[in-house]
Amino acid sequence: MHRTGAPLLLPNAWDHASAAALASHGFPAIGTTSLGVAAAAGLPDGCGATRDETLRLAARLGAGGFLLSVDVEGGFGDDPAGVAELARELAVAGAVGINIEDGRADGGLAPAELHAAKISAVKEAVPSLFVNARTDTHWLPGSGRGAETLRRLTAYQQAGCDGVFVPGLTDPARIAELVGMLEVPLNILYSPGGPTVPELAALGVRRVSLGSLLHRRALAAAVAAAVDVRSGRPVSGEAFTYAQVQALAGTGIERDMRMAGSSGMWHSSQRKHSC
Structure with a gap:
């Protein structure tokens, strides 16, 4: 489904209803958003606190009639064997892919070698699982992130990942340059201020994720509706x-x-x- 010229648009759900609603509107593949899963449980995102919640949601969505990719943050631990076991459990639940990131809760990055070891362990444990390896270099301040991005993506490719993900990258020239250097599909996070999906397709991007966008918009819409009712205004939008x-x-x-x-x-x- 990762095709040049027709990228996979992956909307991200946070519970059964959001996933089922998206599937009912023709999205054949759906991801989860770690922020949405964490927020629904009253837990912080990116801190490795939602392993159980993630597994429960995967078990609920795994037989939903759509292809499921699960956001596992950094794998909920630094032991590659433990991450591989998580991958096995997710595959049993029905997931066909995972998204695993090298960003850490302190704002830094995990060593590239450690992240690559996690990828290798997952692919050895569940060869059929699509591993989307994410690097958070473009969400970090500082110069030289272009070179560091390529270094990390190269290491993750060599470790056996099936795709790579660079959230925060929106510059068309840099996107096109990366596409030309990679052997696996490039995943870009859609940004309302960045290139459109057709523009990303023209650049060679083969996967576009919505991340936490839908969850954040849903929260904003719910609050706006409640405020409108409280203020005596008609509620706008459809429900x-x-x-x-x-x-x-x-x-x-x-x-x-x-x-x-x-x-x-x-x-x-x-x-x-x-x-």
């Missing part, structure tokens, strides 16, 4: 009907019932949630 949202729950209920049936743990609380 899903109750029936439309209720219909999105179908696949989630079926998934829960299959999982519960295999473990013999379909409790009364789960029956309540299915009604």
Whole structure:
């Protein structure tokens, strides 16, 4: 699905309803957003605190009828074997890809060699899993990030990744230059102030992610609607009907019932949630 001239546009969901709604509008592949998953759980993003939440969401979305890529931050640990085990669990849950980043909670970068070791371990454990290796060099201040970006992407390619991701890169000339240097698809994070998807396609980009954009816009829309109601103004914009949202729950209920049936743990609380 990573085609030159027709890049994969990957919207990022944060729960079952958002993923199901996107799938119902024709998106064949959906990623998760670590910010959205963390925020929904009241936890910080990028700190390795949401391993359990990420696995639970993957289990819920893995049989959703769309291709699932899971954002695993930095792999929730620095032990390559532990990251490989996480990859196995995600693959069992139904994920076909992961996005793994070298950015750290302190604002720095993990050693390129360590990140490459994680990639190698994942590919050895689950060869079929699409590993999108992300470097956060363009989100860091300072000069020389172009050379460091290429050094890291080269190391990640050699480690066996299937694609590379450079969020924060929006300069068309630099994007085109990187495309020409890479052997794997380049993933760019869509920016409202950056190139459009057709423009990125013309530059040779083969994957475009929306990251946390949809989650942040959803939060802004919810707050705006509440403020409008409080202020006596009409609520602008469209909303899903109750029936439309209720219909999105179908696949989630079926998934829960299959999982519960295999473990013999379909409790009364789960029956309540299915009604």
